[in-house]
Amino acid sequence: MHPDFWLQRWHDNQIGFHQDKPTPLLLKHWPAIGMPAGATVFVPLAGKSLDMVWFASQGYRVLGVELSPLAIKQFISEHGIVPEVRASKYGTHYIAGNVEIIQGDVFALDADALVDCSVVFDRAALIALPPDLRQRYAREVYSLLPQGCRGLLITLEYPEGEKQGPPFSVTEAEVHALFDPDWHVEVLERRDILAQQPSFAAEGVTALDTVVYRLIRR
Numbered sequence: 001m002h003p004d005f006w007l008q009r010w011h012d013n014q015i016g017f018h019q020d021k022p023t024p025l026l027l028k029h030w031p032a033i034g035m036p037a038g039a040t041v042f043v044p045l046a047g048k049s050l051d052m053v054w055f056a057s058q059g060y061r062v063l064g065v066e067l068s069p070l071a072i073k074q075f076i077s078e079h080g081i082v083p084e085v086r087a088s089k090y091g092t093h094y095i096a097g098n099v100e101i102i103q104g105d106v107f108a109l110d111a112d113a114l115v116d117c118s119v120v121f122d123r124a125a126l127i128a129l130p131p132d133l134r135q136r137y138a139r140e141v142y143s144l145l146p147q148g149c150r151g152l153l154i155t156l157e158y159p160e161g162e163k164q165g166p167p168f169s170v171t172e173a174e175v176h177a178l179f180d181p182d183w184h185v186e187v188l189e190r191r192d193i194l195a196q197q198p199s200f201a202a203e204g205v206t207a208l209d210t211v212v213y214r215l216i217r218r
């Protein structure tokens with residue numbers, strides 16, 4: 001997916017993926033990750049997600065990465081934040097309290113950028129990417145995370161070809177193909193959400209599951 005696609009989505013305010021509260025499945029499953037307060041949570045493809053605010057409210061540090069300057073501008077203005085701003089080889093860093101968001105390309109990160117991250121939260125990130133980029137993302141971004149790093153990954157699954165992504169359907173088999181053997185992959189929950197997502201049914205999708213995974217970097 002070309003970066004311009006996402007910049008245009010933000011420009012046109014086509015951000016149906018944005019939620020006006022923290023992700024309920026995050027709140028439900030976070031205890032299973034067992035991450036002490038003070039840890040740094042990596043939030044790739046962060047948007048202006050309120051999950052970042054929730055993590056900060058729970059005493060975590062947050063490192064978000066987001067391509068769109070507009071998303072970050074909105075995050076800052078909607079939370080009345082006055083960030084410190086600095087530039088690095090990764091992009092422009094906006095830092096306020098426990099939250100740091102890099103405006104830049106997630107594929108430009110290196111291991112140094114993620115060295116302090118003990119956990120990754122992936123909601124609408126892996127599934128925002130088409131198949132070839134998903135492989136690159138697992139190979140070039142997840143692989144930068146330190147040993148022992150944990151992850152909470154939320155995906156969607158719907159029958160092949162019933163809808164054009166994003167969001168893309170990513171099967172359990174694909175999650176294993178992407179992350180085995182570097183990550184231990186475990187399903188925490190699979191839930192049928194078709195009835196709660198009328199826009200999918202309106203597009204002709206006949207089945208829709210969300211799946212929550214716990215990942216542990218070996």
Ligand SMILES: C[S@@+](CC[C@H](N)C(=O)[O-])C[C@H]1O[C@@H](n2cnc3c(N)ncnc32)[C@H](O)[C@@H]1O
Nearest residue numbers: 006017045046047049066067105106123124128
């Ligand atoms: C579907 S949205 C999800 C946002 C957020 N995770 C949420 O739950 O609301 C995907 C986001 O990834 C951003 N994005 C896409 N490709 C990116 C890349 N290569 N590097 C950083 N951000 C990217 C887009 O601008 C968009 O805001």
